[in-house]
Amino acid sequence: MGGKRKDFASTTDVQGTEEGGEQKVKKKKKEKLAADGLLPSTIKNKEKRSAVHAKLKQQKRLEKRKRAKAREAAEQRALELGEEPPPRKIPRTIENTRELDETICKPDDEELFAANDADEFSSILKQDRTPKILITTCRFNSTRGPAFISDLLSVIPNAHYFKRGTYDLKKIVEYAENKEFTSVIVVHTNRREPDALLIIALPDGPTAHFKLSKLLLRKDIKNHGNPTSHKPELVLNNFTTRLGHRIGRLIQSLFPQDPNFHGRRVVTFHNQRDFVFFRHHRYIFETKESKQAASSGKKSKDNNDEKSEQKLIARLQECGPRFTLKLISLQHGTFDSKGGEYEWVHKPEMDTSRRRFFL
Amino acid sequence: MQHDEVIWQVIRHNHCSFMAKIETGNFCRNPYNVTGVCNRSSCPLANSRYATIRDHEGVFYLYMKTIERAHMPNKLWERVKLPRNYEKALEVIDKHLMYWPKFLVHKTKQRLTKMTQMRIRMRKLALKTREKIMTTPRKEKKREARREEKAEKAAVLDKSIEKELLERLKRGVYGDIYNYPVKEYNKVLDMERQQAASEDEDEQEGEIEYVEGYEELEEEEDMEDLGDLAIGADDDTVGISDDDEEHVTATDHQRRRKEYGISERKLEKDESGAKQKKKAKVLIEVEHEDTSERQTTVQ
Numbered sequence: 001m002g003g004k005r006k007d008f009a010s011t012t013d014v015q016g017t018e019e020g021g022e023q024k025v026k027k028k029k030k031e032k033l034a035a036d037g038l039l040p041s042t043i044k045n046k047e048k049r050s051a052v053h054a055k056l057k058q059q060k061r062l063e064k065r066k067r068a069k070a071r072e073a074a075e076q077r078a079l080e081l082g083e084e085p086p087p088r089k090i091p092r093t094i095e096n097t098r099e100l101d102e103t104i105c106k107p108d109d110e111e112l113f114a115a116n117d118a119d120e121f122s123s124i125l126k127q128d129r130t131p132k133i134l135i136t137t138c139r140f141n142s143t144r145g146p147a148f149i150s151d152l153l154s155v156i157p158n159a160h161y162f163k164r165g166t167y168d169l170k171k172i173v174e175y176a177e178n179k180e181f182t183s184v185i186v187v188h189t190n191r192r193e194p195d196a197l198l199i200i201a202l203p204d205g206p207t208a209h210f211k212l213s214k215l216l217l218r219k220d221i222k223n224h225g226n227p228t229s230h231k232p233e234l235v236l237n238n239f240t241t242r243l244g245h246r247i248g249r250l251i252q253s254l255f256p257q258d259p260n261f262h263g264r265r266v267v268t269f270h271n272q273r274d275f276v277f278f279r280h281h282r283y284i285f286e287t288k289e290s291k292q293a294a295s296s297g298k299k300s301k302d303n304n305d306e307k308s309e310q311k312l313i314a315r316l317q318e319c320g321p322r323f324t325l326k327l328i329s330l331q332h333g334t335f336d337s338k339g340g341e342y343e344w345v346h347k348p349e350m351d352t353s354r355r356r357f358f359l
Numbered sequence: 360m361q362h363d364e365v366i367w368q369v370i371r372h373n374h375c376s377f378m379a380k381i382e383t384g385n386f387c388r389n390p391y392n393v394t395g396v397c398n399r400s401s402c403p404l405a406n407s408r409y410a411t412i413r414d415h416e417g418v419f420y421l422y423m424k425t426i427e428r429a430h431m432p433n434k435l436w437e438r439v440k441l442p443r444n445y446e447k448a449l450e451v452i453d454k455h456l457m458y459w460p461k462f463l464v465h466k467t468k469q470r471l472t473k474m475t476q477m478r479i480r481m482r483k484l485a486l487k488t489r490e491k492i493m494t495t496p497r498k499e500k501k502r503e504a505r506r507e508e509k510a511e512k513a514a515v516l517d518k519s520i521e522k523e524l525l526e527r528l529k530r531g532v533y534g535d536i537y538n539y540p541v542k543e544y545n546k547v548l549d550m551e552r553q554q555a556a557s558e559d560e561d562e563q564e565g566e567i568e569y570v571e572g573y574e575e576l577e578e579e580e581d582m583e584d585l586g587d588l589a590i591g592a593d594d595d596t597v598g599i600s601d602d603d604e605e606h607v608t609a610t611d612h613q614r615r616r617k618e619y620g621i622s623e624r625k626l627e628k629d630e631s632g633a634k635q636k637k638k639a640k641v642l643i644e645v646e647h648e649d650t651s652e653r654q655t656t657v658q
Contacts, residue, residue, distance in 0.1 A: 080609055094513065133537075139490070168488050213507060219470035235523050237514075261533045266524065275507050279516055283524055314521040324507055348499070 017305055095275065103242040112245070119246070120205040121253040124182055131254055133159040134181045139166060142189040144215070149187060151218050151321040155267060155280055157231055157256055159185075173334050176203050185289060187212075197325060200335050201250055206343065207335045208250055210216040210276075210325040217321050225282045225319035229265020231256045232280075238271040244342055244359040247276075267320075274327070274357045280320030288313050327359060367405035371397075375404075391422060391436070393466045400462055412441070412470045419474060421452060421467070445475050452542050454633055 012027040040056065043049040071086075078085040090096070105112055107284070115124060123129055133156055137145055141164070153159050160181075167175075176184050183205070186198040197210040218224050234255050239248035251269050268279045287310045331337075344358070377389040378397045385397035393411045396400045403409050407426040412419055419441040428435050439455060441448040453559060456464045528537065 056526055121601040170488075213504075214511075235520060237519060237523065262534055266520065268516070268520050268523075270514050270519060273506065275510045277511065277514060277516055279520065281520065283521075285524075285528060312525065314524045314528075316517060316520060324511070325506075326503070 011144045025344055041232060094355060097355050099353060101241055101357075104240045105242060105245050107287075112242075116249070117247070118249055120201055121249045124253040125249065125257060127257050130181060131182045131256055132180065132225055133254060134160045134172075134176045134179075134184045135159055136172065136184070136186055137164050137332070138186065138188045139164055140189065142192040142194075144192065144217070145187060145189045145194055147217050148194050148215060148321060152185070154227055155232070155320050156254055157229070163184075169335050173200060173202070185254075196328070198335070199250060201253060202334070205253075206246070206250065206333070207331040207340070208247060209331070211328050213324050213326070215321065215323040218319060221318055221322065223317070225317040227265060227280065227282065227319045228263055230260040230265055231258065232263065232265035232267045233259040233261065234268075235268040237268070239359060241359060243330070244271060246343075247359065248329070268317075271359050274329075274359045276325040276359070278321070278323050278325065279318065281316040282323075283314050283316050285312060285314050287311065363405050363407055367399055367402065370402070371399075377404075391424075393463070393470055401466070408459070408463075410459065412466050412467055412474060414474055414478075417478060419448065419471065421455060423455065441471070441586060445471075448475075 017183065024156070038056075040049050040053040043052060075085040085329055124131055128180055135152060149257055158248065173184060182202055184198075184200040184202065186200070187194050188196040188198065190196070194212055194215055197212050199210070200207045230254065234252060235249045236251065239245055248269075255267065264283050266281050266283055268277075268281070270277045270279070289310060327344070327346065330343045331340045332343050333340055346358075350356075350358075363561070375387075375397070377387050377392075379386045379388055386395055387397040387402065389403050390413065391403040391411050392401055393403075393409075399405065403411070403424070407424070407429055409424045411422045413422055414420070421439040421441055423437045423439070424435055425437075428437075439451065441451055449468060452464070452467055452471065456467065527533065
C-alpha cells in the first residue's frame with residue numbers, strides 16, 4: 001500500500017485542484033513516513049507492526065495534547081493582556097467538506113425564478129388553488145399504518161383519507177384529479193411498518209418516492225402536545241441544490257400558503273445529508289432572565305452589578321409524529337413506473353464518496 | 360430395433376435423469392412429456408410412438424414421434440402448428456392422431472385444454488398491475504441507518520428550529536402579534552441599566568405590589584383594555600408605528616413591558632385586535648446553510 005501511494009504521489013501533480021490544504025499536508029506526512037520505511041503497513045510481522053502502530057498513535061496523541069494546551073495557554077494570555085485571542089480554528093465537518101455541487105441554487109439566479117414560475121407548483125404557491133390532499137395506503141394495511149395516517153391527517157390541513165381497496169394507482173390518480181385534489185400521498189407498508197411515502201402532485205405534477213424511517217407516533221412521544229387546527233407555518237431548511245429546491249416546493253405545495261401565526265404551530269422539514277427530518281411543534285416566545293456572570297473574574301471585582309440580560313428565546317413543544325424521509329426517486333409526471341421519465345433516481349453507483357449529497 | 364420394454368426397465372429401475380421423486384409421487388421433467396407423471400405409458404423415451412403439445416411464445420404446436428424415424432434423432436419430432444381457436448385445434452389434433460391409441464389422444468387433448476386456460480390467465484394478469492418486490496442488500500440498510508443517526512445528531516433540530524423562529528420574529532414576519540418592537544426593546548434595556556442603581560427601591564416596591572393584591576390584577580386588566588385599543592389604533596398605520604412609539608414617554612415604556620409579560624397569557628384577547636390588522640405579508644424563505652445571503656421569495 002505504501003508503495004502504491006508513493007507512486008501515485010510522485011506522478012500526479014501535488015497541486016491537486018480537488019485536495020484541500022489539509023489533505024495535502026497529510027499526504028506529505030505519509031510520503032515522508034513511507035520514505036523512511038516507518039509506515040506500519042509496510043511491516044509484515046504482525047506483532048512488530050502493531051507495536052509500531054501503537055507507538056505512532058501515542059506520539060500523535062501526545063502531540064495533539066501539546067497543541068491543544070498551547071492553544072489554550074495562548075488564549076488565556078491574550079485575554080489577560082486584554083488583546084484579542086487568536087482566532088479559533090473551524091472544525092472540519094462533513095457539511096464543511098461537502099463535495100462541490102454545481103446545482104446549488106444561487107440567490108440571484110434568473111433561471112431559477114423563471115423555472116419556478118413555470119413549474120407545476122406555481123399555481124398552488126401563488127394561492128390560486130388551495131391544497132387538498134388525498135391520503136391512501138398500499139393494498140395491505142398494517143398495524144402502525146392507520147395510526148400514522150391519523151397523525152398525518154391532523155398535521156396536514158385539508159387532508160382526506162380514503163381506503164385503498166384494490167384500485168390501480170393510476171385509477172386513483174384519475175379519480176383524485178376529477179375531484180380536484182392537489183396531491184395524493186400513498187403510505188406504503190412493509191413488514192407491518194410504514195415504509196415509504198409516495199407524493200404525487202396533481203394535475204400532472206412530479207411523483208416523489210421517499211423512504212420512511214424512524215417513525216415515532218404522537219402517542220409515543222413523551223410530553224407531547226396536541227395540535228390545534230390552525231394553519232401551520234412551514235420551515236424548510238437546507239434544500240440547497242436544484243433538486244432540493246424542487247422537492248422543497250413539492251412539500252410546500254402540500255400546505256396552505258397563508259399560515260395562521262396565532263396558532264403557533266410550526267412544521268419543519270430539515271434536510272441534513274440527504275435525510276429530511278420531519279418535526280411538528282407548537283412554539284412560544286419567552287424572555288429569559290439570564291444573569292451574565294462576568295467572564296473575566298478578576299477584572300470585574302469593581303463592578304458588582306450583575307448585568308441581567310433579558311434574552312428572547314423560543315420554546316418548543318413537540319406534537320405530532322416524527323419521521324425521516326430519504327428521496328429514492330423523482331419522476332416527471334404522475335405515477336407511471338414503467339413508462340415514466342425519471343428526473344432523478346438514486347443508484348448505488350452514485351454513492352461514490354461520503355461527502356456527496358444531492359438534496 | 361426399438362425395444363420400448365427394455366428401455367423402460369433400464370430407465371425405471373436404474374436411473375432416469377428426468378425423474379423427480381416428490382412425496383406425492385414420481386414426476387417426469389422431460390419437456391416432451393404429455394402428462395408430466397413418470398409412467399410406463401407417459402414416458403417419451405420408452406414409447407416409440409408419442410405425441411405432445413408444446414408452447415412457443417404463446418403459439419401451441421403438436422409434436423409427434425413415430426417409430427420410423429427412431430434412428431434419426433435430429434428429425435425425430437414432427438411439429439404441427441395449432442390454430443388459435445380451441446375447437447379448431449381439437450379438430451386438428453383429431454385429424455393428425457386419427458388412428459393413434461386412445462390414451463395418447465385423450466391426454467393430448469387434456470393438455471391442450473389446460474394450456475389454453477393458462478394462456479388466457481397469463482394474458483389477463485399481464486394487463487393488471489402487480490407490485491414488484493425490490494430488495495435492498497443488508498449492508499446498505501445498515502449503512503443507511505448509521506448515516507441517518509449521524510445526520511440527526513449533526514442537525515441539531517431543536518436549536519435550528521428555534522433559531523429560525525427567532526429570526527422570523529426579528530424580521531417581522533409575525534407583524535405585531537408579539538408586540539416586539541426591537542428598537543423599543545433595546546431602549547428599554549438601556550434605560551433599565553442606567554436606572555438600575557437609583558431605582559432599586561422603586562423596583563422592589565413595584566415587585567411587592569405585583570405579587571400581592573387582587574386590585575393589581577384589575578388595574579392590569581384596565582391597562583390591557585387600554586393597551587388593546589392602543590394596538591388597534593396603531594395597527595392601522597403599521598408603516599409609521601415605529602415613529603409613533605418613539606414619542607412615547609417613560610410611563611408608557613413600563614406599561615408596554617407589562618403588556619409584553621401578560622400578552623402571552625392573554626393571546627385570545629389579542630385575536631379580536633388582530634382581526635383589525637392588515638393581512639401580514641407571507642414571506643416564504645428557503646434557507647441556505649452556506650450562503651450568507653438569503654433568497655426570499657415574497658408571494
